[in-house]
Amino acid sequence: MEHSLLHSIKILKKEIVMDDLLCDFDTKNRAVKNLGAFSSTYMSKEAEEVFIKFSSINAVDSCxxxxxxEMSQYCGNFLLNMFHAASPERYQFFPTSGSSEAIFLAILLFKNHWKVHHPDSTIKPNLIIHQTSHVAFVSAAKALDVELKIIQKDYENLRWNLSQLKENIDKGTIGVVCTLGATTTLVMDEVEKINAVLESISEHSDYLIPIHVDAASGGFIAPFVHPDFIWDFRLSHVKSINVSSHKYGLVYPSLGWLCVDEMICDDNLKNENTYLGKSIKRLPLHFSHSASHVATQFYYFKNLGWSGYADIVKDLYQKNKLMVDALKEVPELEMLTPNHLFSIPGVIMRSSNEKHYDLQALSQYLIKLDWHLPVFNNNVVDEGASQTWAARIVIRYGLTEDLIYQLLGDIKGYFSSQFS
Incomplete structure (x- = not known):
């Protein structure tokens, strides 16, 4: 009797939990209507089948x-080709849990490379980033005891202040970080100009200061639509690049990659084990992880290829133009996304009357219609401003024209009801 009662209670609890999980939680619809997310929220039916098929397999267990x-090798070589690695055998690549882990590993490699060339230095190593760099660099620098030097943007055009960059480089500088699609501006840094500054410095030094490119978002954008935009391994100082498959690589979270020049690699930093039946040496921090992500990325690379990705990215920019042109007709909003610089598809905007609560109110209104519009403090666009509230709309795979027209109608409907 007691056993039967306990069994019934367990079944009842299980049903309650499932009801709680499934009730009013439309994951597909809510994910696609999350306007500020960079991560993939939509995959094709075939890709989802691949994702599910490989979900139970541990990707690390190559035995x-x-x-x-083999899939991972194919993906890594595809990326090296995307990033113009002239001699792929000179490079290594590592699948990671995402760009945050890849960023940590890149700084670890940079710091170690600097120490090898400065064995007797008592200077604390420093890394130069800019104010739109991802917060992951702050976390990694703290963990690795690296000082951060933060370069300001030129507020008139959102470009790097190159003179300030040059002034901040010293004998403790382990590297410089560039971003291909910042979260607060969507802008792709002019890596070629930063590379030129470092080349001028290297003429008078025996130490080459490497560049790390955080291409989490833009790495799957620039190669397909901006072939003349030079930012990757074609540049002499670019020695490492991270990119996220779970962003414009079209795969669900969480998969990133770190591609690095052999020049900064050190096998002594890799961890060796024989847990799975043979000796495995790995740099990544994560160990067991599902093969779903690598298998799905392999599927997309094989089935879409270069031309397929190019078609998808071009379509995203067409939708972006549709969005921007329509929002420019809304007098209550001001577009902050610069037209004169390369950027990933999306919109950064603010309230044109500078009353940030209007933007917050718009966000709350859209929540009732199942949209999520993030509003955040974006003080990198106004010099001296402590608070500049802005909102971000990211144009991603899966955001259809019908959804865009629906969103535009909802935004215009809000302002017409408020100010008519």
Missing amino acids: AYPEIE
């Missing part, structure tokens, strides 16, 4: 599943 290692 039991050598096919996954």
Whole structure:
């Protein structure tokens, strides 16, 4: 009797939990209507089937599943080709849990490379970033005891202040970070100009200061639509690049990659083990992880290829133009996304009357219609401003024209009801 009662209670609790999880939680619709997310919220039906099929497989276990290692190799070589690695054998690549882990590993490699060339230095190593760099660099620098030097933007055009960059470089500088699609501006840094500054410095030094490019978002954008935009391994100082498959690579979270020049690699930093039946040496911090992500990225690379990705990215920019042109007709909003610089598809905007509560109110209104519009403090666009409230709309795969027209109608409907 007691056993039967306990069994019934367990079944009842299970049903309650499932009801709580599934009730009023439309994951597909809410994810696609999350306007500020950079991560993929939509995959094709076939890609989802691949994702599910490989979900139970541990990607690290190359002894039991050598096919996954072959898929990873294919993906890494595809990326190296995307990033113009002239001699792929000179480079290594590592799948990571995302760009945050890749960023940590890149700084670790940069710091170690600097120490090898400055074995007797008592200077605290420093890394130069800019004010739109991802917060992951702050976290990684703290963990690795690296000082951060933060360069300000030129507020008139959102470009790097190159003279300030040059002034901040010293014998403790382990590297410089550029971003291809900042979260607060969507702008792609002019890496070629920063590379030129470092080349001028290297003429008078025996130490080459490397550049790390955080291409989490833009790495899957620039190669397909901006072929003349030079930012990758074609540049002499670019020695590492991170990119996220779970952003414009079209794969669900969480998969990133770190591609690095052999020049800054050190096998002594890799961890060796024989847990799975053979000796494995790995740099990434994460160990067991599902093969779903690598398998799905492999599927997309094989089925879309270069031309397929190019078609998708061009379509995103067409939708972006549709969005921007329509929002420019809304007098209550001001577009902050610069037209004169390369940027990933999306919109940064603020209230044109500078009353930030209007933007907050718009966000709350859209929530009732199942949209999520993030409003955040974006003081990088106004010199001396302590608070400049802005909102971000990211144009991603899966955001259809019908949804865009629906969103535009909802935004215009809000302002017409408030100010008519």
